[in-house]
Amino acid sequence: AQKITQTQPGMFVQEKEAVTLDCTYDTSDPSYGLFWYKQPSSGEMIFLIYQGSYDQQNATEGRYSLNFQKARKSANLVISASQLGDSAMYFCAMREVSEGAQKLVFGQGTRLTINP
Amino acid sequence: EPEVTQTPSHQVTQMGQEVILRCVPISNHLYFYWYRQILGQKVEFLVSFYNNEISEKSEIFDDQFSVERPDGSNFTLKIRSTKLEDSAMYFCASSEDGDFTDTQYFGPGTRLTVL
Numbered sequence: 001a002q003k004i005t006q007t008q009p010g011m012f013v014q015e016k017e018a019v020t021l022d023c024t025y026d027t028s029d030p031s032y033g034l035f036w037y038k039q040p041s042s043g044e045m046i047f048l049i050y051q052g053s054y055d056q057q058n059a060t061e062g063r064y065s066l067n068f069q070k071a072r073k074s075a076n077l078v079i080s081a082s083q084l085g086d087s088a089m090y091f092c093a094m095r096e097v098s099e100g101a102q103k104l105v106f107g108q109g110t111r112l113t114i115n116p
Numbered sequence: 117e118p119e120v121t122q123t124p125s126h127q128v129t130q131m132g133q134e135v136i137l138r139c140v141p142i143s144n145h146l147y148f149y150w151y152r153q154i155l156g157q158k159v160e161f162l163v164s165f166y167n168n169e170i171s172e173k174s175e176i177f178d179d180q181f182s183v184e185r186p187d188g189s190n191f192t193l194k195i196r197s198t199k200l201e202d203s204a205m206y207f208c209a210s211s212e213d214g215d216f217t218d219t220q221y222f223g224p225g226t227r228l229t230v231l
Contacts, residue, residue, distance in 0.1 A: 033216045045159070045207060045222035052217050091159060095216040102147070102172040102214055103161035 002026065004092050004107035012113045013082050020067070021077040021110045023092030031097040034075040035104065039089040051075055087114045118142045120223035122208050128229045129198055137193045137226045139208030148191045149209040149220060150183065159207065165191065166214060198230045
């Protein structure tokens with residue numbers, strides 16, 4: 001079974017609109033962390049936002065927020081007021097204590113395109 | 117802002133040759149990692165390194181691969197005898213500690229092309 005599932009291979013959004021990128025995860029471990037990374041066409045991996053399994057509130061970082069629904073095992077990334085520079089691949093990833101907590105397991109990614 | 121750096125940005129090699137990919141992690145970080153991303157695919161974990169030894173590795177990280185911290189700043193990934201299927205983007209990452217809450221910061225990657 002996939003640990004991280006991103007069901008949207010591609011999304012197209014108009015500039016200034018909000019966008020939600022979906023991520024569901026599979027774990028029986030009570031202790032885990034969820035991360036979102038952005039990969040522009042230049043190739044680097046840029047950390048965006050983190051949510052811990054014990055966090056009571058949804059994480060926010062500037063225009064990024066995480067819609068964390070623990071019972072549904074989903075951790076969707078919300079980008080408000082999208083900009084042309086938001087066009088990139090977006091990866092959801094997880095670290096679990098039971099898996100040694102070292103490795104990040106990534107989803108397949110969602111390619112986001114912002115249209116002017 | 118401190119960042120992870122990697123050299124070279126692009127490496128082209130012949131099948132069967134040895135390559136060494138270099139990384140300088142963020143200076144106060146204690147855990148180091150290598151990941152790879154085959155073109156168009158997801159990022160895959162290779163190995164983590166702490167206190168001068170491998171702390172975890174994936175099934176991809178076979179005997180052809182090795183890692184080393186040759187001095188106080190560099191962290192290297194060696195592929196002994198490259199295969200065509202080793203062509204990928206290789207990312208180095210580092211984190212302050214190995215806890216599941218800790219963020220891993222990635223370098224810009226080295227694109228390895230095996231001919």
